[in-house]
Amino acid sequence: MPETTPFRRVLVKLSGEALAAPDGYWLHPPTLAGIAEDIARTREAGIQLALVVGGGNMIRGARISSAGWIDRATGDSLGMMATVMNSLALETALNAAGVPARTMSAVSMPTICETFARQPALHHLDKGQVIVLAGGTGNPFFTTDTAAVLRAAELRCEAVLKATQVDGVYSADPKTDPSATRYDCLTHDEAIARDLKVMDTAAFALARESRLSIVVGSVHAPSSIRAILTGEAPATRVVP
Secondary structure: OOOOOOOEEEEEEOOOOHHHHOOOOOHHHHHHHHHHHHHHHHHHHOEEEEEEEEOOOOOOHHHHHHOOOOHHHHHEEEEHHHHHHHHHHHHHHOOOOOOOOEEOOOOOOOOEEEOOOOHHHHHHHHHHHHHEOOOOOOOOOOHHHHHHHHHHHHHHOOOOEEEOOOOOEEEEEEEEOOOOOOEEEEEEHHHHHOOOHHHHHHHHHHHHHOEEEEEEEEOOOOOOHHHOOOOOOOOOOEEE
C-alpha cells in the first residue's frame, strides 16, 4: 500500500445490486460481511468514509412506474425506503466488523435511524464513524447518484467513488465491444466531450460544479474499495 493516499474523505456510492445474493435474493450476508471488512481496511489506510447505498436489489421506482400501475413519485418513495433497509443491514455488518457506523436517512424515520442533517453528519465523520446515508435526497425524481454527489459536496468530501460492475470508464461498453479501452484519468470536460456515461446527467453536472473528483472502479475484486482508493486496483479518475 502506498504510504499516503490521495484522499482524506471519500463518499462511496454502492448499488443495491452489490448487496444481493447470487440467486437474486435481495440481501446476501457474506457479501455484506465482505464489504464491511473492505471498509474496515479502508479506514485503516486513513480515509474517512461516507456511504450511499441504492435500493435496486429490491425495487426501482422508475421501472415500476413505467409499467403504468403506480406513479413515479410513489415509486421513488418505495425506492427510498428500500435504501433505508439496505443501509441498516450494512450498518449492522459494519458494527459486526468492528467499524463504528451510523445510518442517517434523508427521509425522517426517527424510531428507526437518525435523520440526516449536515452538522451532525460532519461531527460523526470527524469522530471517525462511517455514516451510511439512506433515503436518497429525500425527494422523488432524483437518483442515488445525485444523492451521492450532493452529500459528498455537503460533507466536504474530496471524491466520490462509484463502485460499479466494471473497473473504470471505457470508450465503449466492454461487455459488447472487445476493442473498448479503459481511461486511467479524464477531466470533467473530456468526459462530457466524449459523451462518457460516468454518472447520470444531474449528478455529473453537480460534481462538475462542485469540482469533485469521481473515481470509478469495480466493487467485485477482493478489498476493492481500499485497493481502488490507495491506487492498488485499476480505476478511472475523473478530475476537475
